[in-house]
Amino acid sequence: MGLESAAEHLKKLQSEHMIGQEANDAKRGNQEEVVYHQWATFKVDNELYGVDVIQVKEVLRYSEITPVPGADYFILGIINLRGNVVTVIDTRQMFGLSRHEPDDDTRIIVVEYNEQEVVGLVVDSVDEVINLPQQDIDRAPNATGEETAKRFVQGVCYYNNILIILLDLLKMLQSITPMEVSDEF
Structure with missing residues (x-):
């Protein structure tokens, strides 16, 4: 028993x-499984922006930039980065903001545009790398009047009660890259 x-x-x-x-x-x-995405954040005109951290190659102190005659208004010039020529873009000019004299906080964020090319973005200051839950990122609002800047915005998100504008670097850099001229006429 x-x-x-x-x-x-x-x-x-x-x-x-x-x-x-x-x-x-x-x-x-x-x-639900929460998916996080890393963003490198920086400031331009007291606004906080973010770019995909995977595209960021390095952050440099602002240094002498060689002007390029005939370049677009938002291209400050070029720098030599360990033997490679890097085009440097003024994000303030690109976003339609007033010029700003570089200071101790001014940085050049070197980002990868495509597999062969890197571009430098001059920003007022670099903040930090943050993890944002993908579900917390909202689509870009259509409230901005500046069409140029609006095209580059991938989304927005609040982090520690601060609004972060997340940029789509691919769209931003494609908009300033000359179209390839085809041989067909």
Whole structure:
């Protein structure tokens, strides 16, 4: 009789364990997996912006930039970065803001444009790299009047009660890159 009661007790424990396991599985099924994305943040005209951290190659102190005659108004010039020529863009000019004299906080963020090309973005200051939950990123509002800047905005997000404007670097840099001229006329 002891063996039969032990078998009954084992069945009871197994069924309780299965019920508990099903409850845990149901809890996990109801939870969405949160996907985080890293953004490098910086300031331009007291606004906080972010770019995909994967595209950032390095951050440099502001240094002498060689002007390029005939370049667009938003291109400050070029710099030599370990033997590579890097085009440097003034983000303030690109966003339609007034010029700003470089100071100790001014930085050049070197970003990868495509697999062969890097571009430098002059910003007022660099902030930090942050992780933002993908679900917290909202689409860009259509409230801005500046069409140029609006085209570059991928989304917006609040982080520590501060609005961060997330830029789409690919769109931003494609807008200033000359179109390839085809041989067909």
